[in-house]
Amino acid sequence: MSPRIHRRTLLKGLLGGAAVSIALPPLECFVNANGTAYAGGGSAFPKRFGVFYWGNGVLPVRWDPADEGPNYTLSPQLMPLADLKADMTVVSQTRVFTTNSSPHGSGPSGLFSGDALVNDSFSRPSIDQVIAQEIGGSTRFRSLELGVQRSDNSWSLAGPHQVNPPETSPSALFNRLFGDGFRMPGDMSAPDPRMRLRRSVLDAVLGQATTLRGRLGSNDQARLDQHLEGIRTLEQQIANLELNPPNLAACHRPTMPAADYPDVEGRPQMSQISHVMSDLVAMALACDLTRVFFNMYSQPVNNTLFPGATSGHHQLTHDEPGDQPGVDAIVRYIMADLAYFLTALRSVPEGDGNLLRHSIVLCTTDCSYGRSHSIDDYPMILAGSGGGTLRTGTHIAARGENSSKVMLTVLQAMGLHATEYGVGAGHATDALSALAP
Amino acid sequence: MRAAPPNAPRRLGFQAFPRAAGAMAIGVLAACTGVIHDPEGAARPDASVAIPGPLLLRRLTNAEYDRTVRDLLGQTTRVSADFPADAKVFGFDDGAVSLTISPLHAERYRDAAERIGAEVTASPARMASVVGCDLTGTGRAPCLARFVGSFARRAYRRPLVDAEVQGLLHVADVAADDPDRNAAVALIIEAVLQSPSFLFRAEFGAPDPSRPGLYRLGRFDLASRLSYLLWGTTPDDALLDTAQAGTLDTAEGLAQTARTMLADARAHEGLAAFYGQWLRLYTLATVHRDATQYPSWSPELSASMSEETSRTVDDLVWRDGANFLDLLTGHATFLDGRLATLYGLPPPADGTWARTDLSDHPERGGLLTQASYLTLTAHSEGSMLIHRGKYVREVLLCETLPTPPANVPTIPAPVPGETDVERLERHRSDPSCNGCHRLMDPVGMGMHRYDSIGAFHLVDAQQRAISQAGTLYGYTPPDFDGPTELSRRLRDLPEVSQCVVRQVFRYAFGRAEVMTAAGDLPQIERTTERFRSSQYSFREMLVSLVASDAFRYGRPAGGGS
Known part of the structure; x- marks a missing residue:
């Protein structure tokens, strides 16, 4: 059974038969016969997609740039990203069209799934998973979920209620990526004989599952299938190990992070953790361990006590009077961590470009103005150009446009043959032309 | 996915997260104007026929996984520490809908399985108890077959079909030439x-011709339901044998087996898993307090708070003749030195836990005066009274309060000199806030004399007297003076005893109860009636639930194949 066919079937099932037309590009085209270089997609290097998400919104009056176009002036909250201005596009003024029934939940649902919350969950996979279904099949990890704030919640969902929990421990993420199962580029040694045994076990598990599956109802089968997808991913990892790893110049095993980053006087070390996580993600992409990631920097409604803040983040968004300088400082703190993250990607050279240029990173949050939970004027940054398929270095004020248009643009820029995004009020059939290069 | 009950607004839980909230959404207070009533059910002439809920594939929770591998294989380390945490819905970690297996879960389950396999096979003692036969020479094949037969039956909680046995023995063949003779066992x-x-x-069941549309659970399905509800862990061989003998096929057999199981030591741990979640005691482990403001605060004090309530509930569950509703109004509690100091009571003679009579201490007695409740509801000074009221509504009365809708004003920032009560009153002066907050804040105000670690004060920092006048809107009479009167009032409310049953129901079935005549209401009323007629014996209530149709029957979820 081919994993690819299975994924296509699964995707169709998850979308509940809703009209989606996604052509599956042949995965093999990304790697040439030697496995030493990449081809396809208009770039010599694969495209990557990721999300950088933070909770509790922004202050729109201090977030939105005052003027548009390539010569726009960075707003106060975007100032930490000044050095990356040429590598990103700020998209402001779009709206999430789906219903705003749940503070901090409706925005992500409308944006990442294209639908309102249904039974308190996404009705469809989140955009990172839609993309991972297409481009994640040939890497060791189909997608990578991580976070900075300690939590097991995420907006990355493989389907209704099927959350992909983030890894929030730097050392655990390091071990997962670069511990057992990591092979340095050019490592031609024989694979670990243990892998043969592991594969036999996984085969047996699939056999046991087949017997069970025949006895289950259809809803239960969908839950079981998600488990089987995980088992098949484990088998895929073994298969990848048996291939010689591509000889990627920038790939190396990073140093092991500290085992623990304890809170300091009740304040989590957000920046310190975020920096380590950024470097790990950059190297995971450089080593082509994955091409899709979802970074839950902080959670919706999180009450993280940021450095210097007098109160938790969520509390401040509602309680701080006036211009909310405390909230402003937190947003700028997060943008500084985002800047580090994007810079880490940019500092990995790939051919005559860099990793960030070959990526699209959607940077966004759960609402516009945290105090009122509005989802008009949705804050979004698209960093990286997807190997030249997205415009960078500008500010697009797309007044009143459906945020799903941005998502459709991203899918197309990633090489998916998508012609629509979202359902119901969130449905869009046009890309946002201003984002074309 | 399960359809939402009719007329039930969809809601997100406090975490505003689909996973956390989605699994067990139930009807919420319509516009927060009163308590839930079910006119349909009340008007229905015969509301005695229970309609069982859907059968759902339920993943083991992390806590269940740990207890299960401990009981199957003698694994004593908490393997699930590396697993993603389970979502909490209504405080419970066993909501079936949210218990899925992500690719990360699959990796961690593999790592755990490899670790456990290696540790078992490296230990002669564990090998002897888990396998117990000779893996060398001609005895090897029958030994492996015997091991697969016994171990997998316990692990799958049912007999295996032949293809499953053959599949597992086939794995053993891969290690046939391994110099480590135990390698095959590790792979299995x-x-x-x-x-x-x-x-x-997995719960299979089979159509019951006498109950069209319903599936009767199989005897092994019932063994697992009993075991995870009462013991919090996997059935043992004896329980599987009981199932195999047909004892669980009748309501009487289920009741009798449940009584036997409740007499087993495992039931203490199993029921503690329920009430620790129901009463939110697990949240105390993550509470922090500022050391300068609360010099007596320590993680040990927090653990003692949880322990006081656990010992109180244990006493009410396990002491013969105990009335479970004394949880609210009991005149005795269990204290160690730390808590006694916090409460201003003489410490126990030997410094360890002792039952303490509270007759001379009117400010203490009952859950609402225990430091656990008073502390875990105090997320911040400013919201303490709101959450204390919310807890009474949600945990004790089973009302479901919605999260603030999007785009409404939020709790205002404090004005200098303003007290918490005045600030909350200012907030409630906005009609759009008052609808819900009148249900919460005035209840919490009754516990205003207890600070955010549960210490008692008659005056505030400015030496102003602290009022403990509270109001429980929706009940008559609404006004009360302090936790003692509130607790006495709550104890007599039929909603409170019914709520205990509803919370057990949520935990037992991994889903929200549907409080309509066509849903779970008839069963909940019958179980509540048994609770009442047994003078609120928690164990008798459990026994009646496991012998009920709700426990024995289910509706197939989605189409069969």
Whole structure:
């Protein structure tokens, strides 16, 4: 059974038969016969997609740039990203069209799934998973979920209620990526004989599952299938190990992070953790361990006590009077961590470009103005150009446009043959032309 | 996915997260104007026929996984520490809908299975108890077959079909030439611990001709339901044998088996898993307090708070003749030195836990005066009274309050000199806030004399007297003076005793109860009636629930194949 066919079937099932037309590009085209270089997609290097998400919104009056176009002036909250201005596009003024029934939940649902919350969950996979279904099949990890704030919640969902929990421990993420199962580029040694045994076990598990599956109802089968997808991913990892790893110049095993980053006087070390996580993600992409990631920097409604803040983040968004300088400082703190993250990607050279240029990173949050939970004027940054398929270095004020248009643009820029995004009020059939290069 | 009950607004839980909230959404207070009533059910002439809920594939929770591998294989380390945490819905970690297996879960289950397999096979003692036969020479094949037969039956909680046995023995063949003769056992353990038949509690059932549209659960399905509800862990061989003998096929047999199981030591741990979640005691482990403001605060004090309530509930569950509703109004509690100091009471003679009579201490007695409740509801000074009221509504009365809708004003920032009560009153002066907050804040105000670690004060920092006048809107009479009067009032409310049953129901079935005549209401009323007629014996209530149709029957979820 081919994993690819299975994924296509699964995707169709998850979308509940809703009209989606996604052509599956042949995965093999990304790697040439030697496995030493990449081809396809208009770039010599694969495209990557990721999300950088933070909770509790922004202050729109201090977030939105005052003027548009390539010569726009960075707003106060975007100032930490000044050095990356040429590598990103700020998209402001779009709206999430789906219903705003749940503070901090409706925005992500409308944006990442294209639908309102249904039974308190996404009705469809989140955009990172839609993309991972297409481009994640040939890497060791189909997608990578991580976070900075300690939590097991995420907006990355493989389907209704099927959350992909983030890894929030730097050392655990390091071990997962670069511990057992990591092979340095050019490592031609024989694979670990243990892998043969592991594969036999996984085969047996699939056999046991087949017997069970025949006895289950259809809803239960969908839950079981998600488990089987995980088992098949484990088998895929073994298969990848048996291939010689591509000889990627920038790939190396990073140093092991500290085992623990304890809170300091009740304040989590957000920046310190975020920096380590950024470097790990950059190297995971450089080593082509994955091409899709979802970074839950902080959670919706999180009450993280940021450095210097007098109160938790969520509390401040509602309680701080006036211009909310405390909230402003937190947003700028997060943008500084985002800047580090994007810079880490940019500092990995790939051919005559860099990793960030070959990526699209959607940077966004759960609402516009945290105090009122509005989802008009949705804050979004698209960093990286997807190997030249997205415009960078500008500010697009797309007044009143459906945020799903941005998502459709991203899918197309990633090489998916998508012609629509979202359902119901969130449905869009046009890309946002201003984002074309 | 399960359809939402009719007329039930969809809601997100406090975490505003689909996973956390989605699994067990139930009807919420319509516009927060009163308590839930069910006119349909009240008007229905015969509301005695229970309609069982859907059968759901339930993944083992992390806590269940740990207890299960401990009981199957003698694993004493908490393997699930590396697993993603389970979502909490209504405080419970066992909401079936949210218990899925992500790719990260699959990796961690593999790592755990490999670790456990290696540790078992490296230990002669564990090998002897888990396998117990000779893996060398001609005895090897029958020994492996015997091991698969016994171990996998316990791990899958049912007999295996032949294809499953052959599949597991086939894995053993891979290690046939391994110089480590135990390697085959390790591989079988790995395969079993990663199998969906182990990780999920599948419930099959079969159509019952006498109950059209319903499935009667199989005897092994029932063994697992009993075991995870009463013991919090996997059935043992004896329980599986009881099932195999047909004892669980009748309501009487289920009741009798449940009584036997409740007499087993495992039931103490199993029921503690329920009430620790119901009363939110687990949240105390993550509470922090500023050391300068609360010099007596320590993680040990927090653990003692949880322990006081646990010992109180244990006493009410396990002491013969105890009335479970004394949880609210009991005149005795269990204290160690730390808590006694916090409460201003003489410490126990030997410094350890002792039952303490509270007759001379009117400010203490009952859950609402215990430091656990008073502390875990105090997320911040400013919201303490709101959450204390919310807890009474949600945990004790089973009302479901919605999260603030999007785009409404929020709690205002404090004005200098303003007290918490005045600030909350200012907030409630906005009609759009008052609808819900009148249900919460005035209840919490009754516990205003207890600070955010549960210490008692008659005056505030400015030496102003602290009022404990509270109001429980929706009940008559609404006004009360302090936690003692509130607790006495709550104890007599039928909603409170019914709520205990509803919370058990949520935990037992991994889903929200549907409080309509066509849903779970008839069963909940019958179980509540048994609770009442047994003078609120928690164990008798449990026994009546496991012998009920709700426990024995289910509706197939989605189409069969």
